[in-house]
Every structure is written in structure tokens, then in C-alpha cells.
Amino acid sequence: MTAPENKSATLSDGVVDWLINGTRDQRFIDNIFAEMCIRLQQAGIPLARSTLHVLIQHPQWLGARFMWADGMREAEIARVDHDVRERSEYIGSPANEMFDGATELRENLEQDPALGRKHALYREMRAQGLTDYVAWPLYHTLGKRHLVTFATNRPGGFDDTHVAALKNLLPVLALVSEIRVKNRLARTLLETYVGSHAGELILAGATRRGTGTTVRAAIMICDLRDFTKISDNWPRDDVIDLLNDYFDAMSEPIARHGGEILKFIGDGLLAIFPLSEPKACANLLHAVTEARQAMIALNARNDGTGRAPLNYGIGVHVGDVMYGNIGSSTRLDFTVIGPAVNMASRLEALTKQLGKKVLLSRDFAELVEREFELEHVGRYEVRGFSDPIELFAF
Template sequence: MVQPTEIRPQDVTSVDNEGIWPVRRSRVIDWLINETSNERYIDNIIVALCDKLVEAGVALDRCSVHFRTHHPQWHGARVLWRLGMTEAKITTFAYGVENSPQFVNSPINAVFQGAAEVRTELEELDEFDDYYAEFKQQGYTEYVAWPMHHTFGRRHVATFVTKRVGGFRESDIIALKDVLPALTLVTEIRTKNILARTMLETYVGPHASEQVLAGAITRGSGSTVSAAIMICDLRGFTHISDMWPRDDVIELLNAYFDAISEPIERHGGEILKFMGDGLLAIFPLDKDQACLDLLQAIREGREAINALNDANRDGARPHLDYGVGVHIGDVMYGNIGSRKRLDFTVIGPAVNIASRLETLTKQVKRPVLLSRAFVDMAGCEDIDRLGSFLLTGLDEPVEVFALR
């Protein structure tokens, strides 16, 4: 076994002494750089870091880190620690918060806009604005905010606040500034991981994203999954697209997908893809209630579409109709595509039958059609038997039921 080489002070060249960081070496920085690689979550790192700073004698009573995110719902997130907290508080902020007066006039925005430092002695404020009022009322004496510079110009913010009489000591400021570059590196790694996960969950769904992140990235990789499958399609979308302005069509389509999708996700289904004006979702059968969950999602989606149509009765938006085909069976779940462009999806005869049932809704004028195989497993009661139909591409007829 090769023994590590011991570095003696006399062996260090003059070049090694020309750097400017850190101003003071500390065990906190050593820990942050060398001992956090196994910690996945930023909030846990921030709590441990703040505890270690306090143990090292830094007069720190509150810390927050503010990230601007790439997320379809959230503009940003804040991780907050206060002295005595064993877990950080994570708060997300929706799009539009960046235009609120409270944010626009905040030191956080000042740093986002380019300030290198915002340092405020709260004890010295006779008149203070709304942002600092709560801090002063809680006994804090000094507030400082600095930028954290990530790659590609991404700028985030770290704040530190103390209750020490007289504010931070100069040694406290040096210690906090020394920690900041290391904290910046550590948080960037985690935010990149979060970004990758968020992007994958946004575009392929949570289960598929987990598989991709776990290494299922080669063409043909995947597994066989037993699932209840539903395919939903909006009726008359071509006519709507031709007759309505583009922005109205997009808004309408998003409202339709919200109505259909939210119940699916709420009841444990996974939307694998949106296909123009349609979607493909599965409910894996490893959950005993999968079929009942799918039916409940359809019912709630139907109620949401009805509410949307009621709101559009004044003619401001067109009436929406849709068709749903439901079947059950084993499907291949994995990567399909060309050598360089893959799609994580499901294929198989069960998917084809669900698709043919959705198409059949146009002919029989019933919006939700179920196969005999699904009905038998789900134990459906509120259904009507429509008969057996020879679906396109199948050799044998399929017994079809309509959900009331």
C-alpha cells in the first residue's frame, strides 16, 4: 500500500504562498471541501455548515441561501437556517415574485442585480424599511448578503445575520467570506444535480427520470412493466387550431392538460408523454389500487373538463370534448429511438389496444372506453357493455365497455 506523502512547511515553495484564499485556514472549510461528497441535499449541508461555524465561534444566528431555479412552476427557492434549527426550512417562490415590491426593494434583489455586498447595521437604523423591520424586531443587529457566482453567469445569494451586540466582528466577516467560495462550489454541484433531475422530471416524468439518472440511457434498455394504460385525445383540435389565435390555443391546451393531468398525478399515475393534443399515461400494477386509481383520475378529470367548459360558456373559449381509451397488460418500458435521439416510453400490444379504443370513442360517441381485461381486473360497476369490436390491426375482436 502506498503511504501518503507528508508535506512539511519547508517543502512548500514560494508559489504556494501567493494565493489570497482562504485568508485563514479552518477546519470548517476543510470539512466543506473534503467531507460533504456523500451528502446529496443542499439544505443538510447548510445546516451542518452553520452549526460548525457557530462551534468555531462565529457570531451567526441566521443564514439563508437564495437560488434562482430552472423549474416550470418555481422562479426560485430559499434555504433558511436559524440558530437551534436541526432542519432547514425550504421555501419556493412562484413566477411573478420578482416583480413584487418586497422583492424589488430587498437586498436579495440588489445582489441579484450586481451588488458585490449588502451590509446593514440594524442597530443603527432609526427608520427602516419593511424588509428589515422583522429582523430588527427579532433582535438581529447586523445583516450581510453576498453573491455566489455559479458558471454561465448564474448568480445566487447567501445571507448571514447576527444578534450579537455591535454586529459581526471583523473575524466573523473574514470567516464567512472564507467559507463563501467553498459553499459556492458545493452548492453548484448540487444545483446542477437538481437541475438535471428537474429537467428530466419535467419532460419524461418522475419514474422515467429516476431510471435515466440511474443509467438507463442506452437504446433498448428498459424493462417489462404490468400496467393499466390510458390514452387521452382532445377532439376537434385541428378545427380549434385553425379558428383561434395561437396564444388562445396554447392557453386552452394548457388548461385542458391541467384538467386531465393533475388527477392522474394525484392518484399515482405517470404521464409518459404529451402527444400534440393527447397524452399517454400508465398506472403500474405493483400498486393494488392501480385500476381504481385510474378510474378515479378519469372521473376527476371529467369534472375538471366540465368546469372548464362551464367557465367558457360565454363563448370566450370553444367547448372541449375528448376521448379516452383504457386497457391493461404488459408493456416494454424503456429507451426507443435512433442512435443519438431516444424517447423513454412504453410500447407493446396493450398500448396499441388502448390507442384503438381511444379512436373508437369517436365512432360510438362515448368519451371513455374500457377493455374487458381492464374491467375484469378493476371490478367496474358503473359501466355499459357496448359489444365486441374488431379493432384496427387486431385479429380478434375486443369486448368494449363505456364508463358512465
């Protein structure tokens, strides 16, 4: 066995060296993975198919699968749902065995299928003419296990030198993939908790308290009505489901139309539409229109389950805001502050008093009144502002 091990090292040494020294400027693991597979072929390993499975921390996805096959220049990326472990595609699969503790899987795809493992994946690979399959865990820090697989269509499958060469890659591939997965994880977590634009700024180094920029933006503040009564009288899980459904109805149109949600505040949200983007104010009202339709649909579904309809109020203003880091020396919030934000908040509060779902300031209305039909409500005192404010309903 000594000779094959020495020979195997020569097969993959060039690829190992490239992973260590040639991927520093490559940001995405899927691109590295595809090029690695091509380089393995060029090194003499008869690779026909390979997959990399990584677990990620994402609100919508359990993980991702990168798949490369002979002739592909780029890896195919598939997201994996959180509930995949309950499905037949996972139960009994190599991923299932690996995440249950297996340290190596090898399947001879040329043998009688009745003698091998039973899973749709193995049938699929046999149908593709593959002859051999091997899978190993990929260990990241603190024992986190991911998965990499290799398959060939070479008659007789991989020989010992091929398998040893592939195994030789694992420690370096683990290091290279962990760096990229954690970079992506940091970006995902920031996008999830502070929004995509703020996340980009933070990753670019905007982490010092008090730093920020002045942005002219349309500001939207939305609040759910009678939430205290709902939370006092409904079961906890129902309250959480209700809030999630409500935030989906409001948030998805905002994101579609170029807005950025900066924070959820209990049962409310704060979003901005920077005026640096074309038609930002019109986009805000398009988002409000779609959110209103989504709330009507949500209330119709809730009515079918005996739940009371949800009511809400939205205040909209436009102006300059300070956009940046605010907080203590060790705990910061990336948000917007300024009189324009205060005005939007006051208008949201007035929606309940005036019986309107959406109130707009005159400053905002002037920017959209040619495109949208607005209802003039009148001039009203607004707490914290010396002069009455002219209001419009939408």
C-alpha cells in the same frame, strides 16, 4: 488589517475543510447549509440567521430559499414563485439589489432605521433583535448569480474577523452548492419531461438504446377532439392556454392516483398505471372520474368567456408493455410500446365513432367491474386486431 485576515482564516478553515472533504455523501444542499451554519457558530462566529437563495429551472418555481436560524437543526425551505419580482417582498430587497448587480450588502441594524435601507425584511430583522446583516452573491458556472446572507445578534454586529471568515467560505460554498443544485436540476428536468419513475431509471443509468423492462400495466390514452379546427381559428396564445388548462385537468388526477404520464403527443397524452401497485386499475378510473369533473369545471369557465366546450376521448386497456429507451443513436425517448398500447390507442379513436367519452377493453373491465358501474357497448372490429373486441363505456 493583516492580523484580522490571518485570524479570520483560522475561524473558518475547519468549516472550509469540512465543506470540501466532509460533504461528499450528503445529497441535499439544505442539510449541508444547516450544518455549515452550526459549525460556523462552533468556530466562534456569532451567527444568528442565514439564508441561501438559488435560482432553479422549474415549471412552477423561479427559485428556492433555505433559511437557518439559531437553534435550528434543519434549514427551512421556501419555494419562490416566478412572479415574485413584481411583488413588494422582492422590490428593494437584498435579493433585488444583488440580482441587479450588487457585489456586497452590509446593513447596520442597530442604527436609526431612518438612516438605513427601507424594506420590510430589515424591519423584521430588527424586530428579531438582529444587529448586523451581510449578503454576497454566490457565483456558479458561466456567471450565474445566487445569494447567501448572514446576520448576527451580537452587540456591535460582526467584527472584521467574522466578516472575513464568512467571505472566506464563499468560493467553496459556491462549488458545493452548484453540484447539489445541478443534481437537483437534472432530476427536476427529467421529472418534468419524462416523469418521476422514468427519471429515476435514467439517473440510475438506464440510458442505453434498446434497454428496458416488460411491465404489466393499465394504459390510458386521451385525445382532445376537434383540435385542428381550434388551432386553425384561435389566436396562438389562446390555443396554448387552452392546451395547458386541458392537460392540467387530465394530468393532475392521474398523478394523484399513482399514474405516470409518459408523454404529451400534440393534444393527447399517454399514461400508465403499473399493476405492481395495489388497485392500479381502480386508481385509473378514479383519475378518469376526477378528470371528467375537472373538464366540466373547465368548460364552465370557458363558456363564461365565449369559448366552445372541449370534448375528448379516452381509451383504456391492460397488458404487457416494453418500457424503456427507443430512438436513434443520439436521441432517445423513454416510453412504452407493444400491442397493449396500440389497443388503447384504437379504443380512444373509437370513442368518437361510438359517441362515448371513455372506452374500456374487456380485459381491463374484468379487473374493475365489481367496483364500478360499466356500460356494455358490444363487440367491435378494431383496426390492426383480427378478432372483434368487447367494449365497455365508463
